[in-house]
Amino acid sequence: MPGLMDGAHETYEPAVLPPLLPRLLAPLRARWWWMPAGAALLVAAVLVYLWRAEPEWTARMTVYPAPASEGLAPRPAGLAGLVGLGASLGVGGSKSGDAPPFRYFLDGLATPDVAARLAADDALLRTLYDYEWDADAGQWRAPGRGLIGGARDLLFGLLGVPVPAWRPPDAARLRDYIEYRVEVVTSVRSPLVTISHSHRDSAFAARFLEAVVAAADAEVRRADAARSAANIDYLSRQLAQTAEADTRLALVEALAAEERSAMLTAAATPYAAEVFSPAVTGRFPSWPRPVPLLLAAVFVGVLLGAALALWRGWRSVE
Structure with missing residues (x-):
């Protein structure tokens, strides 16, 4: 039975599979156009955003410790003990470590007292919260929730998080605004400190920054x-x-130090912070920035298109 004998000696070789990397990248070669399509879609979305977005301008002011307050004689920390009346009287040494006024000025930019000073200016509040001011009725009104606000309130309700009720602009809201929208950057090479604020109105961005600095200095x-x-x-x-x-x-020595401090506070010069560079805004808006946004859109769009192509290819193989 030669036929059977011949078949018994046949050998079967395993199928040769292509390397792993080409197999993984095959969906990209088959759907390569998904990557530029994804980039084009995201670039179009960014262009629509840039067209509709309202630009913001950033004002920057540079300050440094006022020379008068830096030369302030330290109050004697142990005055109450010197006169034998006990530390409970709290006389002298009321500043922890005799820190200069400039330190308290920087820490006090977003304090309730500074915000209360600023909130007394109705024109400032109406400009800052113009979308809540009804000029025709002459009163504040709650702004519309919008799609994002409605979705946020719905999410908070599902999670059991209380939704704060709207209230007209006041010192508490202004304090929160200063805390989140006024940035302080300290130089590591000099005593200069840069304070910045961004707003849709470039002139108001500078005026508001000047008002905050003046209010903080006055409060100290x-x-x-x-x-x-x-x-x-x-x-x-x-x-x-x-x-x-x-x-x-x-x-007498303690009294002389206190009287010198009182004279400095009464002088008509800046007390805690001296202005090195007044508040100015740049020639161009600080936000949005078209070039970085468009480059990011191209990069993310290509990655998104590649991910979708790979997912679609691997799923068709399954």
Whole structure:
């Protein structure tokens, strides 16, 4: 049976599969046009956004510690102990570590007191929250929720997160605005500090920044003036009642330091922060930035098209 014998000696070779990488990339070769199509779609979406977006302008101001306050003589931290009346009187040394006013100025830009000063300016609030001001009715009105606001409220409701009720612009809302929209950048090479703020109105961006800096400086001045006045009153009364020579000397030195501080707060010059460069805006809007957005759209669009092509190809193989 030669036929059977011949078949018994036949060999079967396994099928040769192409390398793994070409097999994985085969869907990209078959649907390569998905990548430029994805880039084109995202570029079109970005162009629509750029066409409809309202540009924002960034104002920047550079400040540094005011020379007068930097030369402020430190208050004696142990004054109450020197006069033998106990630290509970809280006289002198009320500033932790005798920090200069400039430090409190920077930390106090978004404090409730600064926001309250600014909120007293109705024109500022109406410009800042113009979309909530009804000029015809002469009153504030709640803005429309819109698609994004409605979706957010629905999501918060499903998650059990309380949705805050709308309230007219006030000092609390202004404080939040300053905290999130006023940026402070400290230089590592010099005492200069850059403060910036962005707004749709380039002129208002600069005016608001100047108002915030002036309000913060005035608030630091007010707090230090009140503290100096209280300490001067206390020290003057103690000096009139004390006969011991060493105690009187300590009181006189402390009183001189407080009076010098009071004179600095009364001067008509900047107290905590001196302006090095006034608030100015650039020639072009700071947002949106067309070139980075378009480049990102091309990159993300290509990646998205490639991912869809791979997913479609691998799924058809399954």
